[in-house]
Amino acid sequence: MRAGAGSLRLYYHPLASFCWKVLIALYENDTAFEPVVIDLFDPNSAARLRAVWSMMKFPVLRDDGRGHTVAESTIVIDYLDTHERGPVRFIPADVDLAWQARMWDRFFDAYIHEQMQRIVGDALRPADAKDPTGVGQARDQLRQSYDFLETRMAGRKWVVGDGFTLADCAAAPALFYANIVEPFAGSHRALTDYLARLMRRPSFARVLEEAEPSFVMFPLEPKPSRVVPEFTG
Ligand SMILES: N[C@@H](CCC(=O)N[C@@H](CS)C(=O)NCC(=O)O)C(=O)O
Structure with missing residues (x-):
């Protein structure tokens, strides 16, 4: 270390x-x-x-x-x-790749991660305080984002440039949980392959392994799983 x-x-x-x-x-x-x-x-x-x-x-x-x-x-x-700079540069040195990494980080937080959180958060609300309209809007946003990402990820290994960046750090948890609450493995091949690549990345595989004992606390079904998804469409 x-x-x-x-x-x-x-x-x-x-x-x-x-x-x-x-x-x-x-x-x-x-x-x-x-x-x-x-x-x-x-x-x-x-x-x-x-x-x-x-x-x-x-x-x-x-x-x-x-x-x-x-x-x-x-x-x-x-x-x-x-x-704490190490061999992996999260903000690429190239100025144009740098803003792209930041832009895609914002994309994953706003249009995947926070939408997924709205759906999970709703499951934690009392029965008389649910927000079906908000959940419906979150699902619509997720589906629109999946279509957009499917085009972006076609033929790409990582989101920006050739290396693993801030954008991929943002993508991993967002897509992992989004695929549970609004699955895309049956409809979006490039996106599913990208999530699989992220889950096989040693850093994220370690995060998932450490989190596994807490998966039972997830408030929706199915529970999270470390099984790497495959495209089923
Ligand atoms: N924009 C913040 C979001 C942080 C966030 O929502 N964290 C959640 C956990 S994933 C949290 O603190 N939840 C506790 C709470 O809301 O009470 C970030 O990027 O760090």
């Missing part, structure tokens, strides 16, 4: 999809960090997160060496790319 210049602590939960995005980046470059697993239902554990980031959202990276608290998954990965 590469020793970081500072001492890094990551506040996260092993089932939380935005935390996976940052774990992938940390594992890609074998970056040393102290894991702090947060259970929001445990007041003592929640207090640990509140002490560093009172917004109570994770992931949060605390860099004691440099005295920084870094929130928002995209910004954490950007920070790692600057201060």
Whole structure:
């Protein structure tokens, strides 16, 4: 494991999809960090997160060496790319690939990840507070995004350029959970092959292996699975 210049602590939960995005980046470059697993239902554990980031959202990276608290998954990965640089560059050095990596990161967060979260979040609401309209809109957005991505990923290994970037870190958790709540493996070949490639990537395979004991906590059926999807259309 590469020793970081500072001492890094990551506040996260092993089932939380935005935390996976940052774990992938940390594992890609074998970056040393102290894991702090947060259970929001445990007041003592929640207090640990509140002490560093009172917004109570994770992931949060605390860099004691440099005295920084870094929130928002995209910004954490950007920070790692600057201060804990390893062989994998999440923001490519080429300026045009750099903005493309940032653009596709935004795409995956806004049009896949957050839509998937709306559907999962609705499953956690009480029966008298469901939002079928919002869930329907999220499903429509996901399907539109799948069609768009199918074109983008045809003939491509990773989202931007030839290498694994920030955009792929964002894509992995978003597509993994999206394929559960609004499956695409029966309709979108290039997208399914891309998700399979992501799941075989050692960094993401490790995240999934570590998360597997928590898969039972997922509030919808089917539960998440490490079985790599195949196109069935
Ligand atoms: N935009 C934020 C989203 C973070 C987020 O939604 N995290 C979820 C876990 S995946 C969370 O903190 N959930 C706890 C809560 O909302 O109470 C990021 O990219 O880091």
